[in-house]
Amino acid sequence: MRRDTFLKSMAVMAAAGALPLTARASVNLKMMIPANPGGGWDGTGRALGKALIDAKLAETVQYDNKGGAAGVIGLAQFVNSSKGDPNALMVMGAVMLGGIITGKPAISLDKATPIARLTSEYNVFVVPADSPFKTMKDVVAQMQKDPGSVKWGGGSRGSTEHICASMLATKVNVDPKKVNYVAFRGGGEATAAILGGNVSVGGSGYSEFAEYIAAGKMRPIGVTSEKRLPGINIPTMKEQGYDVVLGNWRGVYGAPGITAEQRAALTDLIVKVSKTKGWAEALEKNGWTPALLTGKAFDDFVDSDFASLRGIMHLSGMLS
Incomplete structure (x- = not known):
C-alpha cells in the first residue's frame, strides 16, 4: 500500500x-x-x-x-x-x-x-487514637448495650463498610436496623469525621487510613479479610470471633x-x-x-x- x-x-x-x-x-x-x-x-x-x-x-x-x-x-x-x-x-x-x-x-x-x-482490597475499621474503644470487642459490647450509641462512619449507604457493620450486628445478636451508620460522600469527609471524633468507628480500605495509622492518629481494630494482610499487623474480624469477611x-x-x-x-x-x-x-x-x-x-x-x-x-x- x-x-x-x-x-x-x-x-x-x-x-x-x-x-x-x-x-x-x-x-x-x-x-x-x-x-x-x-x-x-x-x-x-x-x-x-x-x-x-x-x-x-x-x-x-x-x-x-x-x-x-x-x-x-x-x-x-x-x-x-x-x-x-x-x-x-x-x-x-x-x-x-x-x-x-x-x-x-x-x-x-x-x-x-x-x-x-x-x-x-478489604475494609479496615479504625477508631480515633483517643477513643475509649481499644478493640473490636469493646465496640461490640457497647453495641449490645446500646446500638445507637456507636456511630459507624464510611461511604454512602450500601457501601461495603456499611454492609460489614450490618453483618457484624447480625453476628452478635443486634438488630441490624439499629446500626447507627453515618454515610459520607467521599473518603476525605469520612476521614475528617473520624479524626474529629464525630463517629465512633470508621471503615474503608487500608490505603485511605495508612498515613493516619502510621502517625498514631487512628488505631486499627479489625480488617474484613480471611487472613491478616501481608505486612500489616491488623487482626481480622474472623480471628476476633466475628465471621465478617467481605472484599472490596x-x-x-x-x-x-x-x-x-x-x-x-x-x-x-x-x-x-x-x-x-x-x-x-x-x-x-x-x-x-x-x-x-x-x-x-x-x-x-x-x-x-x-x-x-x-x-x-x-x-x-x-x-x-
Whole structure:
C-alpha cells in the first residue's frame, strides 16, 4: 500500500472512531470519579490516570469528581453526558453495586460499558487514637448495650463498610436496623469525621487510613479479610470471633453506546497500563491487590457480585 493511501485510510478510521486508542496521535481521556476527592475511587482514578500519562499511553486525563449516593449520581451524569465517547472512563466498584441495590436508581450500571476490574482490597475499621474503644470487642459490647450509641462512619449507604457493620450486628445478636451508620460522600469527609471524633468507628480500605495509622492518629481494630494482610499487623474480624469477611474491588467502565472495537481499544489500554512500573508503584503504595479482569469474565463477575451482595444485604437486614 502506498504511504499516502495508508495515511488516508488511517485518517478515515480515526474519524470513525475505529482506530485503536493507542494508535491515535494522542489520547485525551475523560475520567469520571463518582465520589468527592480524597477517597478510594478518587485515589484509584488519579493513580490510573498518572500511570497512563507516565507510560505515554495517554496525553492528558481530565478528572471530574461527582460524589453522592454510592456513586449513583456520578453514574447518571456519566451515562447522560458521554454517550458514544470512546475516550471516557468511569471509576466504579463494589460500593456502586451496593448503592444501586439499595437505591434502585433509574439509571443503572447496565447503561454503561464494562471494561475491567483493577484492584481488590478489604475494609479496615479504625477508631480515633483517643477513643475509649481499644478493640473490636469493646465496640461490640457497647453495641449490645446500646446500638445507637456507636456511630459507624464510611461511604454512602450500601457501601461495603456499611454492609460489614450490618453483618457484624447480625453476628452478635443486634438488630441490624439499629446500626447507627453515618454515610459520607467521599473518603476525605469520612476521614475528617473520624479524626474529629464525630463517629465512633470508621471503615474503608487500608490505603485511605495508612498515613493516619502510621502517625498514631487512628488505631486499627479489625480488617474484613480471611487472613491478616501481608505486612500489616491488623487482626481480622474472623480471628476476633466475628465471621465478617467481605472484599472490596474497583474497576472502570466505558461510555454507553461505544462500539465493540472501541471497547476492545479501551480494554487494551487498561491491560497495557496494568503492566507498567507506574501502576505497580501505585499498587504497592496504596496496599492494593492487583485483580485485573476483562471481557466476558468481568461481565460475569459483576453479575455474580450483584447477586452475592443482594444476598448478604438481605441477610444483614438492609433490604427488609
